[in-house]
Amino acid sequence: MSGERVVIPSALRSKVLKELHVGHPGIVRMKKLARSYVYWPNIDGDCENMVRTCTNCQEAAKNPIKVPLKAWPSPTRVWQRVHVDFAGPLEGVYYLVVVDAFTTMSDSQLELLESSFESLVGADDDVEDMIADTPLVVPLENSSDGEDDDGEESGGSDSD
16 A cells, blocks of 8 residues: 555556546546545556547547527617626736626726725725716516516515
8 A cells, every 4th residue: 555545556457447437537537536546657647548548538528518608688778788807917907897788888997906806895986986977777687675677666565
């Protein structure tokens, strides 16, 4: 034994490789599994070779499961939906970039020293100034607060 791993003699390595490869775990998972229990010189190379020469593994790698893309609904007016992200660092400065989905116009007046939520909280007034002239509509998908997607009350009674 080597530490907590069993040292496998060369005569049994192909048998152990086949056992490690059951379920076609791929190179990374197979090497991790092997390193957890067994050892022999060049074990990583042998695991890589096993996966690379496995027809099933190669077919699965060529055709990963694809999740269909879901398109955003098209906005019908300016500033109805915005996309926000950080750009940078450019000369040590990050920029908050706001893009209007309707016009695709962008604004990046706000300069920050780091790209974090905390840096945005400190610049709250500046962020509001960038977009305050036009009201935003925030979709409330799957909301349970009695409002529908355009922010208006839906159903329910007014009695307490």
